[in-house]
Amino acid sequence: MDLLHLPTQDYVLIAVGVIALVTVLTIVLSIPITEVIWKYAPYAYPLPKAKALEAETLDEDEFEELKDASLRDLVARLEELGLEPESVRPLLQGNTEPVEVAIKRRAVESVMDRLAESGPEDLEAMVRALMARYELEDLKAVIRALHAGEEPGELVDRPVLLDEDEWREVRDAQSVQEVVERLRGTPYDRYLEEAVREYEETGSLLPVELALDRAYYEHLWELVTGEEVDEELARLLGLEIDLYNVEVALRGALLGLDPETIRRAMADGGWELAEWRKRELAEAEDPGEVVEQVANTSFGRYLEEAMEEYSESKDVEILDRAVRRARYETVSDLIQGDIVGAPAVVQAVYAKQREVDNLIALVNAKVADVEFAPV
Amino acid sequence: MTQQDILEDVNPTRMELLKLKDRIELAKKGHKLLKEKRDALIMEFFDLVKKASEVREKAIEKLMKAYEKLAAAKTTVGTTGVKCASMASAEEVRVDIGSRNVMGVVVPIIERVSEDGGTQVAYGFADTSGALDEAVRAFREALDAVLELAEIEETLRLMAEEIERTKRRVNALEHIVIPRLENTEKYIEMKLDEQERENFVRLKRVKSMLEERRAEEIERELREAGAELPELEK
Numbered sequence: 082m083d084l085l086h087l088p089t090q091d092y093v094l095i096a097v098g099v100i101a102l103v104t105v106l107t108i109v110l111s112i113p114i115t116e117v118i119w120k121y122a123p124y125a126y127p128l129p130k131a132k133a134l135e136a137e138t139l140d141e142d143e144f145e146e147l148k149d150a151s152l153r154d155l156v157a158r159l160e161e162l163g164l165e166p167e168s169v170r171p172l173l174q175g176n177t178e179p180v181e182v183a184i185k186r187r188a189v190e191s192v193m194d195r196l197a198e199s200g201p202e203d204l205e206a207m208v209r210a211l212m213a214r215y216e217l218e219d220l221k222a223v224i225r226a227l228h229a230g231e232e233p234g235e236l237v238d239r240p241v242l243l244d245e246d247e248w249r250e251v252r253d254a255q256s257v258q259e260v261v262e263r264l265r266g267t268p269y270d271r272y273l274e275e276a277v278r279e280y281e282e283t284g285s286l287l288p289v290e291l292a293l294d295r296a297y298y299e300h301l302w303e304l305v306t307g308e309e310v311d312e313e314l315a316r317l318l319g320l321e322i323d324l325y326n327v328e329v330a331l332r333g334a335l336l337g338l339d340p341e342t343i344r345r346a347m348a349d350g351g352w353e354l355a356e357w358r359k360r361e362l363a364e365a366e367d368p369g370e371v372v373e374q375v376a377n378t379s380f381g382r383y384l385e386e387a388m389e390e391y392s393e394s395k396d397v398e399i400l401d402r403a404v405r406r407a408r409y410e411t412v413s414d415l416i417q418g419d420i421v422g423a424p425a426v427v428q429a430v431y432a433k434q435r436e437v438d439n440l441i442a443l444v445n446a447k448v449a450d451v452e453f454a455p456v
Numbered sequence: 457m458t459q460q461d462i463l464e465d466v467n468p469t470r471m472e473l474l475k476l477k478d479r480i481e482l483a484k485k486g487h488k489l490l491k492e493k494r495d496a497l498i499m500e501f502f503d504l505v506k507k508a509s510e511v512r513e514k515a516i517e518k519l520m521k522a523y524e525k526l527a528a529a530k531t532t533v534g535t536t537g538v539k540c541a542s543m544a545s546a547e548e549v550r551v552d553i554g555s556r557n558v559m560g561v562v563v564p565i566i567e568r569v570s571e572d573g574g575t576q577v578a579y580g581f582a583d584t585s586g587a588l589d590e591a592v593r594a595f596r597e598a599l600d601a602v603l604e605l606a607e608i609e610e611t612l613r614l615m616a617e618e619i620e621r622t623k624r625r626v627n628a629l630e631h632i633v634i635p636r637l638e639n640t641e642k643y644i645e646m647k648l649d650e651q652e653r654e655n656f657v658r659l660k661r662v663k664s665m666l667e668e669r670r671a672e673e674i675e676r677e678l679r680e681a682g683a684e685l686p687e688l689e690k
Contacts, residue, residue, distance in 0.1 A: 217583060221540065221580065229543035286544050286579070287544075287578055287579070290579050293580060294580040294581055325581070331586065332581060335589065336589055398531075445530040446527075451527050451531070453531070
């Protein structure tokens, strides 16, 4: 039978059959293909979201433009970014506090909404752990205010590792001891019991502060040492801990703190700094010695560059900036070889945090009429 | 010499004159000592003024540096971060005020008492920065400089008051007390001289009267004895 001379109904039937066959084949083949994609690119789903988030984030060029903008233009630009006018307008009167909190809150909300529940579990946990930086600030604000008998001021008020109820209880606590009690069973409850005992004996808040800092970083390390963690992600967060420990050593050396206090402030874990190296860092007598000891690490070059500048001006801000720069640049370095991996997703979190740091620096520099240099 | 230039209710006696001479001597000695004290205080005051201006400049410089560091700290951790970290310390500025004696002037010694036993950091490292540590250190140094300035300025104020008081005493001694005592001395001497002269005249007069009376008595006795005496013109 000649196919060209079939009746019209038969053509329709053939077409439907072909479409059905293609659909079935697509469904059948999509399962193994998806499995292959999930296997080789587990972060393919959150990646576009991360890229979208990153695209919305102000980049270096935009900061360069804002550097020369007037305060009024800056206010307008911040409103364009979606910050509430009631938070931004006080800038015109020289009050930066509402806008600082609004910038942090916006960062937490955008990262949590887009990335915290969109990817593999390890990524979700990492994103939460990284964004807990602002929760840690809120926790400390509450504790310090209770210690000083004052009001904590404006808070970011967006819990990340704590749930809403836990956070509300912490916020409503009446004493430092009560806060510690409410934090039992949370990722922050690592060294708090001993710290609060010391606080009661000495009246110094430092042990509690150090316990919270260590808990924050060691929670990150716990995620890294867990099962089935992307290696690059583990490296990234390990370096985060290393950089914190280096910062503690640098500041400890500058402040002339005793090695024991510095060692107590250092977090366990890390990617490139072994325990013996941390002990040596804690014993360093000047920042130069610290930089020398980390010269061979992946972030050593940032500190070495800064050290040259620091030795001329003795401006500690240079070292602060170098540590921050090392933190943000390391992510960019890691992503070079893995554009669809976890670091590519986490880069959006770092980009957002970098934006927060730069915006806070910018508004304060504008108000104080000092030079602003983005990190 | 007016009545106001001498002491009131003074008896122009030799005893009073002797007492007055002692007082003049004492006043002159006191005047000399006070002048020396005033000169020494003025010298010390000018040294302190020089030092105070250096300390004031140092305090202003330190405060300016501290505010620069604070601005830098704000660019790293934000104004909220700085305020929040400041509450971690809850340290009150306590000062210990002692005293020392500078040429008879009791001046204060102000020292800051560190309550936390000299701990240089009260907050954790995760949410703060080295720039904040520097700002804290700069403000501690500025506070020490301000306290040093307060000590010197208070010392200057007390010394200026003492100089003023001493100057007034020197002037009072030089222009009022000593001249008045000297005038009184002169007045008593004058009075005593006058009294002496009066006594001398009185004595002379008494003597001549006695001599006259004696001559009359002799004349009367001679007449009674029958002697003829020529009439003397009186």
